[in-house]
Amino acid sequence: MSQQYPQQPGQPQQQPAWGSPQQPPKKRSVGKTVGLGCLGIIGLFVVIAIIAAVASSGGSKTSSSGTSNTATAHSSSGKAKADGKAKADSSNADKAASTVVFKVWGTAPAGALGPADITYGSDSDNRQGHWKNGFTSTLPFKKDAMYYAVNAQLQGSGDIHCSVTVDGKTKSGHASGGYNICSAQLSSGFSGWE
Template sequence: MSQQYQPNQPYGQQPGWGAPQPPAGFPPPPKKNSAGKIIGLGCAGIIGLFIVIGIISAVISGGGSDNKNDDATEAKPAASATQDDKPAAAQPSKAEQPSPAAKKTEEPKKQVVTFKVWGTAPAGTLGPIDITYGSDSDTRQGTFKNGKFEATMPVDSDALFFNVMAQLQGSGDIQCSVTVDGHVEKAHASGGYNICHAQANAGILGGWD
């Protein structure tokens, strides 16, 4: 016995039917398109592929930077070793360094007057040979010993002359000299009580005569 379609009964709930049937005169429901599912799955797969590629690239780049840091760390000791291997700046040896004495300005040597008497002058009744020497403002006594006499004194720039006198005591033969700033004056005496007198005079224009 067939049942009649009741319009007030909801579609798909008609009593006694095995499967819902569209009412007569209605078009069948559209079929779902599977192409959309395929396209959606394809887009999701491409996006996932890009994500995977990005993760792999990040891992590789991170590993490379670690290697670079390690290389830089290992290179530092080599650089320091290279600096240590460089020879130190050459230092002057002790022999090349000027001595403290050389650094000091050499003081000019003081000029001196040299007086000399030499020869044969035996002692007489009045004693040994009589020697005097010095300047116009400073006269000193000298002693003739072993056939000679020598003495010095500083040059006085105000002195008018420097001289030496040696008087024999009855006999003998002697010579005498005065040396001032390289200038030499000499004299000679022989026999009796003669006097050997050598004198250097201050020049009018400087120097000694």
């Protein structure tokens, strides 16, 4: 059996000599292509990490000069009252921002395992709640938490609602009948708690 090679115009066809080895085809450099692709993916992750770090560090700037303009327009006794009220409002706002509120309410008759089974907390702190004609609890707010959630499972029957409130935003859920679960969760995102 003879091998045939493509013939170029104007040249005679060449036959290999018996016993002479054929040259193997040239290999492609696939490793270089794969290596460059991996560097591009790693670079993309680095850029995303930098953007996330910049976005999370620049979002919490507040100013307390908004109340001073209204306080100077009042008399000295009115100024003291306005300053006191501004401090109380600021204190309430700080307190609300520094705590997370978890609630479960409705009807949850005791089943084989008791009334509703309640779990609440964050991605790094999970706690067990106890039903006493409803449930309310607070935890200190932690800026580095990824989410806060509450889950309440019925034990055979009932109709319950649940909610979690973080930084003035509230998410709520509902469950009815059987062993259904009421869930509410707020997650930390680029634009605050969602």
